[in-house]
Amino acid sequence: MTPPAHFAAPPADSSVRPGAAVDPLDRVGAGAVSAYLSRLDAGRRELDAAGTALSNAGRAADAPAMAVAADRYEAATAALQSLAAERTALLTQSGAESVAVLAASNPALVFRVKSLRESASETRTRLWPRWVSARRSAAACAEALDLIARGGVRSVTYAAGGGAEAAGGGALLNLSG
Numbered sequence: 001m002t003p004p005a006h007f008a009a010p011p012a013d014s015s016v017r018p019g020a021a022v023d024p025l026d027r028v029g030a031g032a033v034s035a036y037l038s039r040l041d042a043g044r045r046e047l048d049a050a051g052t053a054l055s056n057a058g059r060a061a062d063a064p065a066m067a068v069a070a071d072r073y074e075a076a077t078a079a080l081q082s083l084a085a086e087r088t089a090l091l092t093q094s095g096a097e098s099v100a101v102l103a104a105s106n107p108a109l110v111f112r113v114k115s116l117r118e119s120a121s122e123t124r125t126r127l128w129p130r131w132v133s134a135r136r137s138a139a140a141c142a143e144a145l146d147l148i149a150r151g152g153v154r155s156v157t158y159a160a161g162g163g164a165e166a167a168g169g170g171a172l173l174n175l176s177g
Helices: 023-030 030-059 063-094 099-103 107-149 164-168
Strands: none
Touching: 023 030, 023 063, 023 099, 030 063, 030 099, 030 107, 063 099, 099 107
């Protein structure tokens, strides 16, 4: 007599036990997660280097170098943003809620995730003051250009037309978005 299907032994080639939880890492593979972490680290390093180049060019008042560094910074930002989509795909495919949870069963990946978190925090700490300084510098330049464009007369901040120029820091250069 053959036992009912729910009591039957799994096929000999099956490594999955009935009712056993599947490790999220098994669903996507350690290699895919490792490759993602490598691209993430390379992107972070490129963003940090581009931010440093932009800061150095700004201090040197080298407009051509600033333009090149700004393009490099924007490209690094776009590359990191595209990795967000890859992260979402990995998490969706694996069923994990974070990369840390996804990597939890592999000590080497756990170490890399921890290391990347620390280096990302350091990068944020370095780049945030530079970003604030760049925004303030751009606003100051916009005000100077505005003064030049208006023949030295300051624009009123309560303009009858709604004050659109004042809200963005200048009529010629608006970096508020």
